Amino acid sequence: MRHALLIAARDLRERARDRTLHVLAIVLPLGLAGIFTLILGDISGDSPMFTFAVADSDGGVVATTFTGEVLERAAASGAIRLRTAASEQEARTLVGDGTATAAFLLPEGLTEAVRTGGAARIEVVGNVDAPTGTDIARSLAQAYADRLLAIRTAVAATVRSGVPTPPAELASAAAAALPQAAVVEDTTGRRQLDAKTQYAAGMAVFFLFFAVQPGVTGLLDERRDGTLARLLAAPVRRTSILAGKLLTGVVVGLVSTALLVVASSVLMGARWGHPAGVALLVVAGVLAATGAMAVVAAIARTSEQAGGWQAITAIVLGALGGAFFPVSQAGGVLDAISLVSPHRWFLRGLADLAGGDVAAVLPPVAVLSFFAALTGGLALLLFRKVVRP
Amino acid sequence: MAVLSCSGLKRRFGDVPAVDDVSFTIAEGETYGLLGPNGAGKTTTISMVTGVLERDAGEVVVEGIAMSTRATAAKRLVGYVPQELALYPDLTGRENLRFFASLYGAGRKRVDHVLDVVGLAERADDLAREYSGGMKRRLNVAIGLLHEPRLLVLDEPTAGVDPQSRNQIIENVRALAAQGVAILYTTHYMEEAERLCDRVGIIDSGRLVAEGARRELVERLGERDRISLRLDGDLAHATSALGAMRDVQAVAAHGTGLELVVGDASECLPAVLSAISAAGNVVRSVEVTEPDLETVFLHLTGKALRE
Numbered sequence: 001m002r003h004a005l006l007i008a009a010r011d012l013r014e015r016a017r018d019r020t021l022h023v024l025a026i027v028l029p030l031g032l033a034g035i036f037t038l039i040l041g042d043i044s045g046d047s048p049m050f051t052f053a054v055a056d057s058d059g060g061v062v063a064t065t066f067t068g069e070v071l072e073r074a075a076a077s078g079a080i081r082l083r084t085a086a087s088e089q090e091a092r093t094l095v096g097d098g099t100a101t102a103a104f105l106l107p108e109g110l111t112e113a114v115r116t117g118g119a120a121r122i123e124v125v126g127n128v129d130a131p132t133g134t135d136i137a138r139s140l141a142q143a144y145a146d147r148l149l150a151i152r153t154a155v156a157a158t159v160r161s162g163v164p165t166p167p168a169e170l171a172s173a174a175a176a177a178l179p180q181a182a183v184v185e186d187t188t189g190r191r192q193l194d195a196k197t198q199y200a201a202g203m204a205v206f207f208l209f210f211a212v213q214p215g216v217t218g219l220l221d222e223r224r225d226g227t228l229a230r231l232l233a234a235p236v237r238r239t240s241i242l243a244g245k246l247l248t249g250v251v252v253g254l255v256s257t258a259l260l261v262v263a264s265s266v267l268m269g270a271r272w273g274h275p276a277g278v279a280l281l282v283v284a285g286v287l288a289a290t291g292a293m294a295v296v297a298a299i300a301r302t303s304e305q306a307g308g309w310q311a312i313t314a315i316v317l318g319a320l321g322g323a324f325f326p327v328s329q330a331g332g333v334l335d336a337i338s339l340v341s342p343h344r345w346f347l348r349g350l351a352d353l354a355g356g357d358v359a360a361v362l363p364p365v366a367v368l369s370f371f372a373a374l375t376g377g378l379a380l381l382l383f384r385k386v387v388r389p
Numbered sequence: 390m391a392v393l394s395c396s397g398l399k400r401r402f403g404d405v406p407a408v409d410d411v412s413f414t415i416a417e418g419e420t421y422g423l424l425g426p427n428g429a430g431k432t433t434t435i436s437m438v439t440g441v442l443e444r445d446a447g448e449v450v451v452e453g454i455a456m457s458t459r460a461t462a463a464k465r466l467v468g469y470v471p472q473e474l475a476l477y478p479d480l481t482g483r484e485n486l487r488f489f490a491s492l493y494g495a496g497r498k499r500v501d502h503v504l505d506v507v508g509l510a511e512r513a514d515d516l517a518r519e520y521s522g523g524m525k526r527r528l529n530v531a532i533g534l535l536h537e538p539r540l541l542v543l544d545e546p547t548a549g550v551d552p553q554s555r556n557q558i559i560e561n562v563r564a565l566a567a568q569g570v571a572i573l574y575t576t577h578y579m580e581e582a583e584r585l586c587d588r589v590g591i592i593d594s595g596r597l598v599a600e601g602a603r604r605e606l607v608e609r610l611g612e613r614d615r616i617s618l619r620l621d622g623d624l625a626h627a628t629s630a631l632g633a634m635r636d637v638q639a640v641a642a643h644g645t646g647l648e649l650v651v652g653d654a655s656e657c658l659p660a661v662l663s664a665i666s667a668a669g670n671v672v673r674s675v676e677v678t679e680p681d682l683e684t685v686f687l688h689l690t691g692k693a694l695r696e
Contacts, residue, residue, distance in 0.1 A: 226473035
């Protein structure tokens with residue numbers, strides 16, 4: 001064990017001077033997570049990203065209900081920001097100059113057209129550079145239009161059936177009978193990470209696989225540089241050499257991930273969850289990453305070949321496991337396949353931790369540990385050929 | 390007792406026998422040169438001696454400790470200087486030495502001492518990657534000396550080294566041998582082997598084809614020393630006088646010179662010079678040519694050492 005520690009300490013001293021590793025293990029993941037959060041974070045509802053303008057030229061009940069019941073409720077939930085325009089022209093200008101993502105134009109006569117069964121329309125004007133926001137605006141308008149159509153159909157059917165109730169009362173009754181659209185604040189108690197934590201964790205686990213790489217390919221580097229022969233000639237057990245190399249990967253992984261957790265919490269406001277749960281997940285994740293990368297290194301003939309294969313493995317596992325986007329939401333085969341990725345279990349563990357107590361991380365930790373034991377054992381078996389005399 | 394005893398070493402790579410039944414011993418303070426053309430099996434033999442490579446058959450015993458049963462204990466007695474530069478370029482010279490010293494349980498004072506011995510004390514805290522080729526070679530040697538080994542194995546330690554560093558390495562090796570360290574040395578430089586080695590083993594195609602001191606090998610092959618003389622005076626008298634000498638096996642005259650074939654030039658040269666003087670000739674120049682290891686090597690292997 002002493003020799004393994006000595007070998008790992010030497011490796012770490014050398015790695016500490018490797019600026020490439022600093023960039024790969026800390027700067028890059030933190031930077032990318034920050035960029036993703038800036039670009040995409042608001043979509044997930046952390047703060048309103050879309051500003052919608054509304055120009056009500058109608059002033060009738062249909063228009064005011066849309067503005068009051070649909071748009072203002074959405075704004076009150078924090079999902080959008082609402083801005084009232086004095087005219088259609090002003091609303092178009094707001095969209096044109098980028099102040100608003102999209103505008104709802106409620107034309108004069110809208111209420112009357114709905115009441116008389118005429119052609120009624122709510123026009124949505126979208127910014128060409130904001131297709132997502134425009135789609136959301138269109139969806140809101142379409143949902144309201146569908147709701148109006150349902151009421152009108154119900155009233156018409158009732159009137160034709162000879163029921164003497166006035167249509168206005170029938171309409172009220174029909175509206176009350178329809179399910180109410182509601183925006184529910186769902187940030188507590190749910191098993192889901194907020195955007196900042198999702199991206200920070202995704203990048204952390206993705207780059208973790210690169211951070212442990214120099215440690216586990218160290219044996220191939222030593223063979224290439226001739227120092228492996230020197231280690232083999234020393235009074236050191238071969239298993240100590242292997243253990244030292246794996247230990248280097250584990251320590252680099254733990255340090256870089258710990259730094260990322262702290263930095264993303266302080267700088268980006270990521271909420272990782274209970275420290276004990278996070279620590280368990282990080283340790284299990286690092287062991288799994290080390291094991292996986294060690295297997296790839298053990299199969300490769302050279303350090304350079306291992307680097308290429310490891311990059312492919314890290315990218316495929318990362319993409320499958322949801323490091324970039326939540327693949328599991330796609331469902332079906334993709335969801336099932338993603339279960340082989342340690343990334344998936346790491347992120348799932350964090351999500352479970354967000355919605356539960358520390359014990360919630362135990363199943364993902366168990367899976368990651370099993371993955372680590374399996375791959376680590378396989379790597380040791382395969383690496384024996386490298387150090388076999 | 391021999392410090393190193395190798396017996397019946399065998400190693401195959403696939404169907405190719407790299408080393409086939411090689412046996413030799415090295416005594417305390419003895420420098421043993423293992424010579425052979427490229428691919429002859431030198432490095433494979435050395436790798437088995439150091440425990441880097443496992444043997445298919447045979448045994449390596451270092452000071453009575455068998456590599457097969459107590460490898461770790463045997464390795465503690467062996468210093469190894471591999472052919473390739475085996476250094477960590479991103480560590481300083483001192484850090485390189487301290488790391489290997491820690492593996493062998495050697496202390497920091499020993500590191501400082503070795504840095505002095507190889508002349509790297511002033512540059513000890515520079516990164517190894519910033520060293521010249523010669524300095525790297527010296528550091529490579531220094532690592533092998535750290536734990537005061539009883540057997541030092543050097544695999545072409547002066548390959549590609551500047552003359553100054555080469556001389557320093559050779560002097561280090563001589564000093565170690567004088568202290569009683571057994572040395573196993575391979576080199577492509579014949580003059581280096583002749584300067585350093587008490588005995589040499591010539592290996593070819595995995596087999597040890599000859600072994601002994603240089604003179605023993607020369608005599609075994611029937612090679613003789615030659616003395617070339619340039620004389621003033623009548624060569625006939627000198628030729629006659631020299632031809633009658635017991636130690637002179639052949640005399641040939643050409644121009645103003647004589648070419649003698651003798652058994653041991655250093656022994657019979659005074660008598661030869663006296664005979665010439667007695668014959669009334671004046672010696673203008675003398676050149677002694679001893680058959681060297683290159684000649685022996687060529688004779689035994691049919692190849693030049695650098696092939």
